[in-house]
Amino acid sequence: MARINLDHIRHAYGASPKSPSDYSLKEVHHEWNDGGAYALLGPSGCGKTTLLNIISGLLQPSEGKILFDGRDVTYLSTQDRNIAQVFQFPVIYDTMTVYDNLAFPLRNRHVPEGEVDRRVNEILEMIGLADRAKKKAQGLTADQKQKISLGRGLVRSDVSAILFDEPLTVIDPHMKWVLRSQLKRLHKQFGFTMVYVTHDQTEALTFADKVVVMYDGEIVQIGTPAELFEKPKHTFVGYFIGSPGMNVLPAKIDGSSVDLDGQKVALSFAPKITAGAKTELGIRPEFVRLGREGMPVTISKVEDIGRQKIVRASFSNRPIAIVVHEDGEIPAEPRVTFDPTAINIYADSWRVGGEA
Amino acid sequence: MEKTWNNKAWFMVLPVLVLVAFSAVIPLMTVVNYSVQDTFGNNEFFWAGTDWFTDVLESDRFWDALIRNLIFSGIILTIEIPLGILIALNMPKKGLGVPVCLVLMALPLLIPWNVVGTIWQVFGRVDIGLLGYALAALGINYNYVNNVFDAWVTLIVMDIWHWTSLVVLLCYAGLVSIPDAYYQAAKIDGASRWSVFRYIQLPKMKRVLLIAFLLRFMDSFMIYTEPFVVTGGGPGNATTFLSIDLVKMAVGQFDLGPAAALSIIYFLIILLLSWIFYTVMTTSDAQK
Numbered sequence: 001m002a003r004i005n006l007d008h009i010r011h012a013y014g015a016s017p018k019s020p021s022d023y024s025l026k027e028v029h030h031e032w033n034d035g036g037a038y039a040l041l042g043p044s045g046c047g048k049t050t051l052l053n054i055i056s057g058l059l060q061p062s063e064g065k066i067l068f069d070g071r072d073v074t075y076l077s078t079q080d081r082n083i084a085q086v087f088q089f090p091v092i093y094d095t096m097t098v099y100d101n102l103a104f105p106l107r108n109r110h111v112p113e114g115e116v117d118r119r120v121n122e123i124l125e126m127i128g129l130a131d132r133a134k135k136k137a138q139g140l141t142a143d144q145k146q147k148i149s150l151g152r153g154l155v156r157s158d159v160s161a162i163l164f165d166e167p168l169t170v171i172d173p174h175m176k177w178v179l180r181s182q183l184k185r186l187h188k189q190f191g192f193t194m195v196y197v198t199h200d201q202t203e204a205l206t207f208a209d210k211v212v213v214m215y216d217g218e219i220v221q222i223g224t225p226a227e228l229f230e231k232p233k234h235t236f237v238g239y240f241i242g243s244p245g246m247n248v249l250p251a252k253i254d255g256s257s258v259d260l261d262g263q264k265v266a267l268s269f270a271p272k273i274t275a276g277a278k279t280e281l282g283i284r285p286e287f288v289r290l291g292r293e294g295m296p297v298t299i300s301k302v303e304d305i306g307r308q309k310i311v312r313a314s315f316s317n318r319p320i321a322i323v324v325h326e327d328g329e330i331p332a333e334p335r336v337t338f339d340p341t342a343i344n345i346y347a348d349s350w351r352v353g354g355e356a
Numbered sequence: 357m358e359k360t361w362n363n364k365a366w367f368m369v370l371p372v373l374v375l376v377a378f379s380a381v382i383p384l385m386t387v388v389n390y391s392v393q394d395t396f397g398n399n400e401f402f403w404a405g406t407d408w409f410t411d412v413l414e415s416d417r418f419w420d421a422l423i424r425n426l427i428f429s430g431i432i433l434t435i436e437i438p439l440g441i442l443i444a445l446n447m448p449k450k451g452l453g454v455p456v457c458l459v460l461m462a463l464p465l466l467i468p469w470n471v472v473g474t475i476w477q478v479f480g481r482v483d484i485g486l487l488g489y490a491l492a493a494l495g496i497n498y499n500y501v502n503n504v505f506d507a508w509v510t511l512i513v514m515d516i517w518h519w520t521s522l523v524v525l526l527c528y529a530g531l532v533s534i535p536d537a538y539y540q541a542a543k544i545d546g547a548s549r550w551s552v553f554r555y556i557q558l559p560k561m562k563r564v565l566l567i568a569f570l571l572r573f574m575d576s577f578m579i580y581t582e583p584f585v586v587t588g589g590g591p592g593n594a595t596t597f598l599s600i601d602l603v604k605m606a607v608g609q610f611d612l613g614p615a616a617a618l619s620i621i622y623f624l625i626i627l628l629l630s631w632i633f634y635t636v637m638t639t640s641d642a643q644k
């Protein structure tokens with residue numbers, strides 16, 4: 001139950017970083033709203049775990065400040081920050097029973113035993129391990145261990161924030177769904193700020209109010225799932241969100257018209273481009289219309305994925321993906337047009353709005 | 357695919373088998389042979405049955421030495437194991453300190469037993485030894501040659517100096533194998549230093565501790581060279597352990613029969629105790 005501000009946070013693991021590439025976390029300046037549910041999405045090695053560890057105080061940032069509700073906690077220890085964190089690799093205390101594992105964070109904080117019992121039983125019920133409460137945690141399977149790890153993160157009701165680092169990776173899809181809805185329920189009930197790291201974009205999109213996309217040590221976009229889909233701020237977000245990802249084609253911009261290897265496309269706005277920037281056009285496969293008009297393409301493959309078909313084609317020797325309805329026709333001499341409202345223009349990989 | 361059996365592989369282990377036979381099995385069988393017969397030299401043997409065994413088991417000399425052994429091993433273990441753990445916990449985990457500490461720790465282990473004995477024999481001498489002289493100068497009446505307590509203290513301190521490193525190195529190996537995530541989780545869970553030791557470090561050290569415990573037990577129970585060099589079993593018989601007694605019997609008095617019987621009893625005691633420790637320590641792990 002806290003608003004968390006990251007004030008120009010940078011982090012390098014090595015001593016005396018010089019170039020920007022020495023930083024595992026380049027510059028994060030961001031506010032996590034009190035009670036918000038955030039999903040942190042990004043490829044491996046982009047700094048997600050590093051960011052969580054900085055928030056929880058396991059790691060001291062090389063530069064910048066962290067504020068909880070306006071109070072500077074940068075040099076406060078993990079214990080004093082009152083944060084729960086569930087780790088990417090499940091940690092369990094082998095020699096304790098399942099029950100004691102869950103009670104551990106509470107007992108360490110001298111919570112009265114009656115309250116401990118109530119909380120632990122609630123969590124045991126939620127993660128479906130009530131029947132194993134008195135068993136030693138040692139012999140459990142990987143997914144049970146992960147559930148205990150998750151449970152230990154949820155057992156304290158008074159935390160400022162809970163950080164989840166891919167907490168459900170080895171859990172089977174059905175149980176994943178159950179636990180996810182339980183998490184949502186707990187979040188509603190207690191209103192803690194929640195940051196949830198995942199590789200899985202459906203998980204991120206269904207779970208969170210706001211999705212934070214990280215790339216190479218930076219936050220590239222924060223937005224609702226719809227914003228990420230419609231207006232990816234960075235070409236990386238375009239690739240990363242959506243399946244298949246956004247088509248990004250090199251383009252020459254001339255006023256409000258675009259030149260794609262000789263093919264002209266009209267825009268509804270005139271993007272302002274600084275001279276010398278690398279310009280690209282981004283269009284989601286869902287907004288590419290396949291028909292008898294427009295620019296010619298050569299189809300190489302059609303993948304049928306049920307209610308839709310993904311057409312892999314080449315457009316003046318560049319690959320392009322097109323999503324077609326399952327009974328949409330594929331003409332013999334195919335041509336494409338782009339839905340003008342769905343076109344995004346990028347200069348040096350960053351989106352340029354019409355407003356700019 | 358059918359598995360191919362190739363008996364030639366056995367030839368590969370043959371050299372080892374031959375070595376083991378010559379170095380262990382055959383000498384052991386000779387000992388067994390001596391233990392059930394009597395001889396007056398000239399290769400004449402008379403069947404003695406279990407007489408030597410009853411003789412040994414009925415002698416006070418055997419029981420006294422055995423009790424000394426048990427007390428010695430008990431003291432050694434109660435000091436070396438906790439001390440070893442404590443040192444291992446405080447050793448650096450990374451940086452330049454690691455190799456330095458490891459080398460320092462390994463040093464005493466590299467010194468031959470009789471040299472260790474000699475070092476301490478000289479070190480403790482009241483006339484020329486640094487320790488003995490210093491203690492005398494401080495007004496402490498220390499003399500391992502004729503004071504039983506001083507002789508024991510000297511042997512125990514010497515063994516701790518010589519062998520605690522082994523426990524340290526084994527524990528350290530167990531400690532560095534603990535992933536960082538455990539310590540991080542402990543911080544998040546608000547665990548105290550003691551809880552971290554009790555629930556994370558100790559469980560991870562359990563296996564290596566078992567090995568350390570068994571090695572230290574067996575070794576201290578068989579201790580020979582150091583007390584032989586330092587005290588020669590004295591004052592009186594105060595530090596005469598089974599091994600020293602055995603050598604006195606076999607080499608000093610040339611009582612091959614009783615000595616052989618004692619060897620076998622000695623061997624069986626070590627085997628039995630090790631087995632008991634092992635089972636107790638591993639089953640306490642498995643149950644519950």
Ligand SMILES: Nc1ncnc2c1ncn2[C@@H]1O[C@H](COP(=O)(O)OP(=O)(O)OP(=O)(O)O)[C@@H](O)[C@H]1O
Pocket residue numbers: 013014024042043044045046047048049050051088
């Ligand atoms: N303890 C460390 N020492 C040095 N470098 C590290 C350390 N931990 C992480 N890094 C580096 O920092 C960068 C970010 O790592 P981080 O673990 O935060 O990535 P991540 O986004 O969590 O990746 P994943 O999805 O694989 O968990 C990586 O390049 C990694 O190699």
Ligand SMILES: [Mg+2]
Pocket residue numbers: 048049050088165
């Ligand atoms: Mg990670």
